[in-house]
Structure formats: structure tokens, C-alpha cells
Amino acid sequence: MAEKNQNQYPPAELNGYHRNDQESLHTMEDEEAKRKKRMKWTIGIIAFIIFQVVQALFFVLVIMKFKSPKFRVGDFVVQTLTINTQASPSFGMSFIAPIRVKNTNWGPFKYAASTVYFTYGGVRVGQAIIPKSKANFKSTKKIDVNVTLSSANLPSNINSGVITLKSQGELKGKVTIMFMFKKTKISQMNCTMTINTSTKAVQTLSCK
Numbered sequence: 001m002a003e004k005n006q007n008q009y010p011p012a013e014l015n016g017y018h019r020n021d022q023e024s025l026h027t028m029e030d031e032e033a034k035r036k037k038r039m040k041w042t043i044g045i046i047a048f049i050i051f052q053v054v055q056a057l058f059f060v061l062v063i064m065k066f067k068s069p070k071f072r073v074g075d076f077v078v079q080t081l082t083i084n085t086q087a088s089p090s091f092g093m094s095f096i097a098p099i100r101v102k103n104t105n106w107g108p109f110k111y112a113a114s115t116v117y118f119t120y121g122g123v124r125v126g127q128a129i130i131p132k133s134k135a136n137f138k139s140t141k142k143i144d145v146n147v148t149l150s151s152a153n154l155p156s157n158i159n160s161g162v163i164t165l166k167s168q169g170e171l172k173g174k175v176t177i178m179f180m181f182k183k184t185k186i187s188q189m190n191c192t193m194t195i196n197t198s199t200k201a202v203q204t205l206s207c208k
Contacts, residue, residue, distance in 0.1 A: 064177060069109050069135055071171045071187035072207045073116065074098040078200040090152040091163065093195070097128050099143040101171065101187070103135035109185065110134040111173030116189060118149055119166045125151040130171065161198060167191045 075098070082092045099116065103109040116128040126149035135141035149165075169189040176182050191207040 064181065066175050066177070066183040066185060067104055068185045069104070069171070069175075069187045070100070070102040071169065071189040072100050072102070073167050073189065073191050073193075073205075074100055075202055075205055078195060078202070081195070081197065081200050083197055088152055091150070093126075093149040093163075095147055097145050097147045097167075099128065099130060099145060101135045101141040101143070103137060103139060103141070103175075105137055105175045105177065107137050107175050107177035107181075108134050109173050109175050111171045111187075114169055114171050116167050116169035118147065119168070120149075120151055120163065123151060125149045125165075130169070134173075161196065162203065163195045163197060165193050165195065167193070 076095045078093060078095045080092070080094045084090045097116070101109070101111070111132060111134065113132040114130045116130060117124055118126045118128070126147055128145040128147045130143060130145070133141060133143070167189060168191075171187040171189070172184070174182050174184050189207065191205065193205040194203045195201070196203050
């Protein structure tokens with residue numbers, strides 16, 4: 001019996017081994033938890049950096065890309081039209097010109113007062129005053145102005161039954177993005193329209 005007791009581990013030593021195993025297991029679990037935590041942090045930081053890069057690219061390529069608003073005259077209805085085809089051909093015309101300022105920027109376009117000139121055969125026959133205002137971001141500013149045109153000593157082709165007019169103008173202003181980034185932009189109008197003298201209707205209208 002004595003020899004058998006000598007070959008057995010004392011209870012104290014057994015408890016020591018159990019404690020060491022448990023401590024090792026806890027240490028491994030703690031290291032694994034820390035490793036997973038570090039990985040989560042790393043993935044989170046990488047995702048945040050990628051998001052910031054994408055956001056910066058979007059901001060630079062889309063938001064901060066300043067564009068010149070489109071400055072155009074739209075289709076209109078001729079209110080009055082008189083034509084004299086005698087020795088000194090002339091005509092008189094009146095209509096409401098629908099001026100449009102289309103702003104595709106991510107910020108408002110504030111512009112100064114301007115003038116749109118109407119010409120026939122290279123001769124100025126009338127004008128429209130554009131008051132200073134602004135076109136909000138991603139919107140179209142609508143301006144309706146009364147226009148009266150008149151001319152004398154016109155070319156003989158006034159008898160052709162069609163009056164070809166040109167409207168030209170320049171709109172200068174500033175686009176403001178994020179309330180702090182500003183850039184001066186100039187919009188040009190260059191439109192050509194033909195009016196049928198019999199029906200008083202606008203047959204064609206094109207703008208560059």
C-alpha cells in the first residue's frame with residue numbers, strides 16, 4: 001500500500017496542473033479575442049478610409065465641378081406682327097420671350113443684370129432686359145419678358161414669308177457650392193428662330 005501511495009500525485013500537484021491548464025486556456029481565449037478585436041478595428045478603419053476616399057472623389061468630380069448654366073430663349077407665341085413690303089420694307093412684332101437659365105450645379109448661380117439682343121439680317125431690331133437674380137441649384141430660373149421688335153429698310157427677302165431672328169446675350173455670375181466655394185461662370189445665348197409671317201407661328205428655334 002505504501003508503494004502505491006508513493007506513485008500517486010499529491011492532490012496539491014494535481015490542482016496545480018489543472019490551474020495551469022485553465023490559465024493557458026484563458027490566455028489563448030484572451031489572445032484570440034484580442035486578435036478578433038484588432039481585426040475588426042482594422043477592417044473598420046480600412047472601410048472608413050475607403051468611404052472617405054470615395055466621398056472625396058465624389059466631392060471633387062461631381063460637387064466641385066462648376067458648370068456654366070444654360071442661357072436660352074424658349075418657344076413663344078407672337079402677339080402682334082405687321083409687315084410693310086413697299087419701297088422701304090419693315091416689320092413690327094411683339095411677344096413675351098420665355099428666357100430660361102438652367103443651373104445644373106450643386107449650388108446657386110447668382111447673376112448680374114443683362115440684356116438679350118434680337119437681330120434680323122445682322123441688324124439689331126430689339127432687346128430684352130434680364131434683371132439680376134439667381135437660379136437655385138439643380139433648377140431652372142424662368143424669366144418672362146415683354147419684347148417689341150421693329151425695323152426699317154430691311155432686305156427684300158422679307159417677302160419670303162419667313163422672318164429669321166437671332167437672340168444673343170451673355171449672363172455673368174457666380175456659382176457658390178457648400179456656401180464657401182465660389183467660381184465666376186459666364187453663360188452665352190445664341191439662338192436662331194424663324195417666324196412664319198402668315199401664321200405668326202414660330203416654325204423653328206435652335207440654340208447653341
